[in-house]
Amino acid sequence: MAQTLDLGSRVELVSMDPHFDDISIALYSPEDSGPPCYQVHTYSRLPGVTERVAGVGHAMQVLGGIEQTSDGPLSFSCGHAHQLAVKRLFLEACKLPPEQPIEPRxxxxxxKKANATIAIDSLGQGLYEARATEQVRGVERRVATIARGLIRLGEMDEIADQPNQVRFGCGEAHDALIGLLLIRAPNVRAAMREAESMASRGVLSAPSSQE
Ligand SMILES: [Zn+2]
Incomplete structure (x- = not known):
């Protein structure tokens, strides 16, 4: 099978897919004249690999609200790259067991640190606000920490004098993406470490080395 696809640059890598024979699976950003887009790809030719790649793409759509036209690349309706958030989205999509139903977060x-539930409200035009659902000691600091976590993980903008508010630079709502980033927002450093270890377990094999 010839590689006719122009994959562009690699955005993120899972070097050993835990749910599919430890294959390397990667996210690329095909360079096109259109808005930024992404393509899940593997050089593996194992039977069933096409379905696995499609499954990861599907999980990214459900978990992150990224869209796909037929079998084409994935992109956001706002036309922005949101590349750091997409890296996280790809990693989380690869981690989910394919046999389980996928739902937005x-x-x-x-x-745990605040011993309280922290919710994110969409205020419209890409603006979100974190808040504690109950007032317990120290919870306000945790709310601000989580807002900062969203800024780091999602390349979101901070809002002057509003430590609990964050905004997507595109000015559009991305609720699913916020739900996804929220899992890691309480501990950004652990999220960064995890991304490094998922990429460094082995190396992505070029097609020639798998003949
Ligand atoms: Zn956007």
Whole structure:
């Protein structure tokens, strides 16, 4: 099978897919004249690999609200890249067991450090606000920490004098993406470490080395 696809640059890598024979699976950003887009790809030719790649793409759509036209690349309707958030989206999509149903994550999370639930409200035009659902000691600091986590993980903008508010630079709502980033927002450093280890377990094999 010839590689006719122009994959562009590699955005993220899972060097050993835990749910498919430890294959390397990667996310690329095909360079096109259109808006930024992404393509899940593997050089593996194992039987069933096409379905696995399609499954990861599907999980990215459900979990992150990224869209796909037929079998084409994935992109956001706002036309922005949101590349850091997409890296996280890809990693989370690869981690999910393919046999389980995939649902978007809720816009709230139980924060162990605060011992309270922290919710994110969409205020429109890409603006979101974190808030505690109950007032317990120290929870406001955790709310601000989680807002900062979203800024780091999603390349979101901070809002002057509003430590609990964050905004997507595109000015559009991405609720599913916020729900996904929220899982890691309480501990950004652990999220960064995890991304490194998922990429470095082995190396992506070029097609020639798998003949
Ligand atoms: Zn956007």
């Amino acid at each position: 809720p816009l709230h999370i139980f924060d």
